[in-house]
Amino acid sequence: MIKYILNEYEGIDNKNNIIRLEPNFEKVAYQFGDPIKEFIEKNIKPTKGSNYYLINAMGSGEIYGANTRGDYFPRKELIENHKTFETTPAHVFVQHRNKDKSRRLGDVLFSYFNEDTDRVELVQRIDWDRVFKYAPDWVKVLLQTDQPYSSSMGCLIGTSKINTLEGLKEIKDIREGDLVKTHTGAWKKVTRLFSKYFNEGIYTIKVQSLGKEFKVTYEHPFLILPKEKVKNKWNSFIYDSETLEPEWIKTQDLRVGDYACYVFNTDIEEDPEATPEFARLLGWYLSDGYIHLNGKNKNPNNIEIVLGKGEERYIEEIQNLVGEEKTKLKTFDTFYRLYIYDSKLASKLLEYSGRGCKTKKVSQKVMKWSPELQLELLGAFINGDGFLYDNCTHFEIANYELAMQLCEMAARNGITWTIQEIKHTANENSICKTGSESICWQVQFCKKYNKKLASVTDKSGTFEDKNYPDRKFIWKNYIFSPITKIEFDDSWEGMIYNFEVEEDESYVADNVVVHNCTVDYEYCSYCGKKNKLMNQRCDHLNNHMNQFIDGVRVYAVNIKPKFFDNSIVMRGADRIARSIKKVASDPYEDGIFNSEETIMNDNELRGRSYFIIDSKKSNKLDFSPAPETKVAFIREETFDKIASDSFYLSKDFIDSMLESELKDILGVTKLAGAELLPHEYQYIVLKKLGQDEEAERRWNYGVRFKLQDTPTEKIDKLA
Numbered sequence: 001m002i003k004y005i006l007n008e009y010e011g012i013d014n015k016n017n018i019i020r021l022e023p024n025f026e027k028v029a030y031q032f033g034d035p036i037k038e039f040i041e042k043n044i045k046p047t048k049g050s051n052y053y054l055i056n057a058m059g060s061g062e063i064y065g066a067n068t069r070g071d072y073f074p075r076k077e078l079i080e081n082h083k084t085f086e087t088t089p090a091h092v093f094v095q096h097r098n099k100d101k102s103r104r105l106g107d108v109l110f111s112y113f114n115e116d117t118d119r120v121e122l123v124q125r126i127d128w129d130r131v132f133k134y135a136p137d138w139v140k141v142l143l144q145t146d147q148p149y150s151s152s153m154g155c156l157i158g159t160s161k162i163n164t165l166e167g168l169k170e171i172k173d174i175r176e177g178d179l180v181k182t183h184t185g186a187w188k189k190v191t192r193l194f195s196k197y198f199n200e201g202i203y204t205i206k207v208q209s210l211g212k213e214f215k216v217t218y219e220h221p222f223l224i225l226p227k228e229k230v231k232n233k234w235n236s237f238i239y240d241s242e243t244l245e246p247e248w249i250k251t252q253d254l255r256v257g258d259y260a261c262y263v264f265n266t267d268i269e270e271d272p273e274a275t276p277e278f279a280r281l282l283g284w285y286l287s288d289g290y291i292h293l294n295g296k297n298k299n300p301n302n303i304e305i306v307l308g309k310g311e312e313r314y315i316e317e318i319q320n321l322v323g324e325e326k327t328k329l330k331t332f333d334t335f336y337r338l339y340i341y342d343s344k345l346a347s348k349l350l351e352y353s354g355r356g357c358k359t360k361k362v363s364q365k366v367m368k369w370s371p372e373l374q375l376e377l378l379g380a381f382i383n384g385d386g387f388l389y390d391n392c393t394h395f396e397i398a399n400y401e402l403a404m405q406l407c408e409m410a411a412r413n414g415i416t417w418t419i420q421e422i423k424h425t426a427n428e429n430s431i432c433k434t435g436s437e438s439i440c441w442q443v444q445f446c447k448k449y450n451k452k453l454a455s456v457t458d459k460s461g462t463f464e465d466k467n468y469p470d471r472k473f474i475w476k477n478y479i480f481s482p483i484t485k486i487e488f489d490d491s492w493e494g495m496i497y498n499f500e501v502e503e504d505e506s507y508v509a510d511n512v513v514v515h516n517c518t519v520d521y522e523y524c525s526y527c528g529k530k531n532k533l534m535n536q537r538c539d540h541l542n543n544h545m546n547q548f549i550d551g552v553r554v555y556a557v558n559i560k561p562k563f564f565d566n567s568i569v570m571r572g573a574d575r576i577a578r579s580i581k582k583v584a585s586d587p588y589e590d591g592i593f594n595s596e597e598t599i600m601n602d603n604e605l606r607g608r609s610y611f612i613i614d615s616k617k618s619n620k621l622d623f624s625p626a627p628e629t630k631v632a633f634i635r636e637e638t639f640d641k642i643a644s645d646s647f648y649l650s651k652d653f654i655d656s657m658l659e660s661e662l663k664d665i666l667g668v669t670k671l672a673g674a675e676l677l678p679h680e681y682q683y684i685v686l687k688k689l690g691q692d693e694e695a696e697r698r699w700n701y702g703v704r705f706k707l708q709d710t711p712t713e714k715i716d717k718l719a
Contacts, residue, residue: 036121039110049129050106051143055122057085057111057563063118066555070545072525073558078113082120085111085563087155087219089194092124094135103134155194155496156509157202157215161400163508167361168401171497171509183223183506183513185265185477192500199493203251206485207260207512209418209472213485214510217496218252223506223513225259225480230473237473244475248515259480260512264411266477269368273348279373280380281321284314285349286360286402287384287395292346300346305338307384312336313458314383358399367405374409379456381406391461393445393453396422403441404511410445415452416472416479418444419511446470478513522556651699654684662688 036054044052058067060075084090091104106126114121131140158172165179165187172195174180179187198217206213223246231238246261285291290304307314315338319327322340330337340346354360366377386395397403407417424438445453448470450463472481498516501507506515523530526549529538537556544554657665665684666676676684679699686695 035112036110036114036123039112039123043109044123050125050127052109052123052125055124057082057120057122059117059119061555061557066525066546066553070541070555071558072555073561075118077559077561078120081561082111082113082563084219084561085120085122087198087200087217090122090563092126094139103130105130105135105139155198155217155220155498156514158495158497160214160216160497160509161511163404165364168404171499172495174497174499180501180507181263181265182501182504182508183263183515184504185263185267186504187265188504189502190499191502194498194500195495198496201488201490202492202494204485204487204489205251205254205260205483205512207481208484209416209481210260210262210479210511211419212421212510214512215492216251216514218250218488220251220498221248221515222251222254223247223261223263223478223515224249224254225261227255227257227259227482230259230480232471239475241475246478246480254483254486256483256486258483260483261478261480262411262511263508263513264408264477264479265367266412267368268370269365271365271369274365274369274373276373276376277321278348279369279376281318281345282349282352282362282366283377283380284318284321284384286353286362286377287381287397289349291350291355300343300350302343303340303346303349305340305384307336307338309334309336360399361401362405367408371409371412375413375452375456378406378409378413379453382453382457382459386457386459388459388461389444391450392447393450393457393460394442396440396442398438398440400441403443407443411474411477411479413452414474415445415449416470416474418446418472420444446472521560522558525555525557526550526552651683654680658684658687 040052040054058064058073058078060078061072062075066072085108090108092106092108093104106124108122108124110123112121113119126143131143135143156171158170160171161168162171162174163181164174165181169178174190174193176190176193178190180190182188200218202215203218204213204215225244225246226249229239229244249258284305285303288306290306292301292304293299294301305318315329315336318338318340322342322345326340326342328339328341330339351363352366353362366374369377382393382395385397386393388394395406397406403419407419410417420442422440422442424440446468447461447463448468450461453460454463472479474480499507500516506513508514521530524538524540526540526544527538531537540549540554541556545556547554662684683695683699686692686698
């Protein structure tokens, strides 16, 4: 079956030829850009159940101006950021209903900036099973009858650990509604999830002191201090604290020696239960403690703390904390078991930190204790699980999440740290085995903090008044540490994940602050004020968008945009945003529409002019009728739904155009990006037929012709 294209851009895009290569498969000639052509030739094949479309997504602001929403995208920003349509990734939705990605109609596969036409062009796939499950009738008709439709635009690997309020989660397990730590240290809600298969290689990044290596795609932004802004001289960091400001820098632009950062929360909330004595007891429990439950009702019964020979001084400390009369000591060859018989205290410890070697973690109450109380907890924990090596205080623990909570407490006390993974060969003395190895996390504190640690633990080294080597430093509520390794593997492929965050498109992944922004920032074309959030907009953008002030049009200039949505809409914001052509399709099968829907011939559709572009006579248009095709009838209630999602042309504005010929009216509205709604089209046609009274009656009462009632012969003659 030969396909035809609608005359959507007569007089503008009529140089773009359509070439019929084989049944059900068409490709676009050179004017659409060689990369588009090459991608289609190599990757797009007629596929059962799917259609592939070439899309005009948007044009540069310099050529096409701002869209109807007042968004202006500079040419430079589109060239640098259009590929986010692929990498975010962008999905195809209807009318920007994009909260639930499972209701997407398809996906964007390829993005290209066409420098000849100054626009972003996309190849996207639409799946028919999704169309008939999720799309309204008007979308089904547009797609099944090959009509052009308006469009509108709207990572890390799965094992990356994300800081959430509930604890660390792998990014693939993040869900909408989760609260994640942002670049300010505050907790914000996840509002949208993204995932896709990615085969463009992966970067491996290592940041000194902040943990294991992690993998990330090329465009993911990090919060970075460029190495030129910081000098490390004689183990002292030299920088201007007043002007120092980290920047968002994409993975592909990172350099070894640049400083990535970890952010810690500085909130403090009073807890009436928190005392220095309880803080130390909690530290002991976290290091070497275990809660025994009642066998019948599983309520907390008693607390057991294990101590080694030579640690008798700690037994006395713990007995003083809880009262010796509540304790019982059992002696073994190489260790002691100290039992504390206080069920209320056991319940309190369980509430504040949980139970189990790998599952203990302190509550948010503890994370908001004062730094002084947290230092007491940390000191007792180091007494239990710490050691001295090379005059530096260390501790080792099998629970990574708890290790990071203790590191955060240290940071709140102005203490930097280094964390690294340690693998021990399993043996009869190993705890928390993983396969044939015990996986532990070792935390080291620099010698320069020995004096501060000595106030809470006797496992602190000696200290002197001098600068000790430390390549990390604290600024505000950040720990900055240098990037030590950047490697790229172009053969890597697999699933990648990302998500949006409410008000603040940032989060902490593998202890490093990263960003996921749709627009890095925008500024007002009139006053130049920059803002990252909608609620920071100036009065001009809030109240005078797309209006003129002192001869200057007001719009928002978007910088570093990230695109995640390319919706099918009835009336798009960008006047050139249209489907250009279907490039591959699934052959039409009878019965694909519901049986109760009316089936008609193409010639019965109102207001449609088909044309064929002959590759040998590229500018000659043939307005012969299209071959017979089955299409669905758009029911009346569908029009109401479309209208509720769109904006109207005013009746006065339409009346002002009626002096022009019908073809000029239709051409102008299409070129302006104002696809006529059914009631607007009906009003114009009736007026041009001389049926003024009928036109006014139907406009005023909202009555519309059913599709089969349209006087097609008169309209065809008029056209």
